[in-house]
Amino acid sequence: MLGVFSRGEVxxxxxxxxxxxxxxxxxGAIKAFEEFGITFSYIAGTxxxxxxxxxxxxxxxxxxxxxxAKTIKEKEIRTSKLPIIPSKTDGIENLITRAVGDINIExxxxxFSAVAVxxxxxxxxxxxxxKLAKAVAGSCCIPGVFVPVEFGDMLLxxxxxxxxxxxxxxxxxxxxxxxxxxxxxxxxxxxxSSKIIDVLSCSIRILMKGNAVKGYVNSDIIIQPDTKRFxxxxxxxxxxxxxxxxxxxxxxxxxxxxxxxxxxFRKRKIISEKDEITFIK
Numbered sequence: 185m186l187g188v189f190s191r192g193e194v195x196x197x198x199x200x201x202x203x204x205x206x207x208x209x210x211x212g213a214i215k216a217f218e219e220f221g222i223t224f225s226y227i228a229g230t231x232x233x234x235x236x237x238x239x240x241x242x243x244x245x246x247x248x249x250x251x252x253a254k255t256i257k258e259k260e261i262r263t264s265k266l267p268i269i270p271s272k273t274d275g276i277e278n279l280i281t282r283a284v285g286d287i288n289i290e291x292x293x294x295x296f297s298a299v300a301v302x303x304x305x306x307x308x309x310x311x312x313x314x315k316l317a318k319a320v321a322g323s324c325c326i327p328g329v330f331v332p333v334e335f336g337d338m339l340l341x342x343x344x345x346x347x348x349x350x351x352x353x354x355x356x357x358x359x360x361x362x363x364x365x366x367x368x369x370x371x372x373x374x375x376x377s378s379k380i381i382d383v384l385s386c387s388i389r390i391l392m393k394g395n396a397v398k399g400y401v402n403s404d405i406i407i408q409p410d411t412k413r414f415x416x417x418x419x420x421x422x423x424x425x426x427x428x429x430x431x432x433x434x435x436x437x438x439x440x441x442x443x444x445x446x447x448x449f450r451k452r453k454i455i456s457e458k459d460e461i462t463f464i465k
Contacts (some may be wrong), residue, residue, distance in 0.1 A: 189243035194448050195233060196361050197354020198240075200233025201399060202344040203368030204326075206423045207232025208253060213365045215246040222444065224363075227296045228353035229307070230309075230343040234298040234323035235280065238316055241296035242284040250426070252283045258419055262329065267381050270331045273321035279337025289316050295357065297324040299343035299350045303332055308346035311335070312465040328384040329369035338462075345391055346460075349399020360449045363440060364403035366396070367411055367429065387418055391428055405439055407432050424462040 200210050212231060217223075220236070229237030239249045256279065289296055290313055297312045303313040311319040322333035322340025332339040335418040343350070351362045375386040400406060409428040414421050433440075 193225075193366070194446060195359045195387055195446060196222075196363060197226040197228065197357070197359035197446055198237070198366040198398065199349055199351040199353075199354060199362055199403065200227070200229040200237045201349040201366045201368065202231030202233055202342065203366075203411065203420050204415075204426060206231055206367045206409075206414050206427040207236055207413040208234040208419075209254060209367040209411050209429035210365055211246060212409065212426040212431070213433040214240055214249065215426065215430050216433035216437065218246050222440060224294060226354040226357050226359050226451075227294055228299060228350040229296070229320075229323065230299040230350050231324050231326075231347055233350075234320045234343070234366070235276070237296060237362070238280060238292070238298065238320050239283050241276070241292040241294040242287075243293040244283065249283075251450045252279070252424060256419055257337055264284070267379075270329060273325055273330050274323050276321040276330075277317040281322050283285040284316065287316050289313055289319060290318070297350070297353050298342040299347050300325070300333075300335075300344055301345045301354065302335075302338040303341055305462065306460075308343070308358075308461045309335075309338065309340065310461055310463050310465075312357075312463070316463060320433070326384075328380065334437055336464075344395075346395055347398065348396050349403070351399045352401035355402055356412065360389075361443050362402060362445065363405045363443070364399055365407045365409070365433075367409050367425075368400070369408045371409075377430065404443055405436060407436055434450055 195295050197212040223346045227237045227241045260277040262271045273316050298319040300309045304307050323343045351364045354362050374380045
């Protein structure tokens with residue numbers, strides 16, 4: 185897929201970062217993009233960003249994604265009744281299938297990649313081909329919360345362990361510029377709890393804080409909704425999160441419009457064959 189864009193076209197990519205339930209803020213960004221007529225040539229998503237990104241890449245409107253989002257129930261996603269027992273990702277797969285159907289990534293209207301990590305190789309995995317629901321489930325598979333997802337001969341878990349804001353992926357696939365949405369900019373807070381879920385969550389935040397830098401470096405514009413008051417594990421406040429995403433995007437709309445008016449600019453390929461990334465394309 186690399187190099188499929190013609191030289192005369194400006195290609196803008198969208199990178200949607202992880203953040204658990206705070207990912208509802210991504211919907212607000214999409215609402216603003218629709219209102220201002222902003223479109224994208226490539227979409228990459230990590231964790232919650234892969235869920236929203238998959239729906240957006242399938243051609244769903246804000247209203248359609250919002251209707252699906254309002255039906256999400258925590259007990260259908262985290263099915264284990266005991267906090268120390270990981271849940272299967274069937275609920276995530278069912279959510280994607282219900283929203284867009286049982287399709288492959290290559291069937292989407294906009295080119296899309298879900299970012300995960302393979303526990304066997306410890307490498308980042310960029311999935312641009314294969315079952316969409318399974319790829320998204322792997323991208324969302326938080327260690328200790330969900331059972332790792334089998335994808336071919338790999339065991340996938342949350343892409344946030346390696347690439348929580350996958351801005352380098354659209355650029356690798358030929359985009360001139362990349363707009364990223366970071367719905368968890370306050371990921372660097374700690375915990376005083378010794379409960380396993382709190383410890384695991386804090387550990388993941390520490391990892392994501394470090395690799396979020398890569399996303400910022402490879403983005404031309406970063407949208408940062410204020411989601412600090414919301415919990416990554418709770419779906420309460422969905423409308424308020426959407427509003428935060430919408431407001432943050434509208435505030436940057438002058439810069440976004442200026443960006444898409446620029447001439448094509450092919451930056452050097454920032455991912456080399458030596459990087460610890462497995463591409464499924």
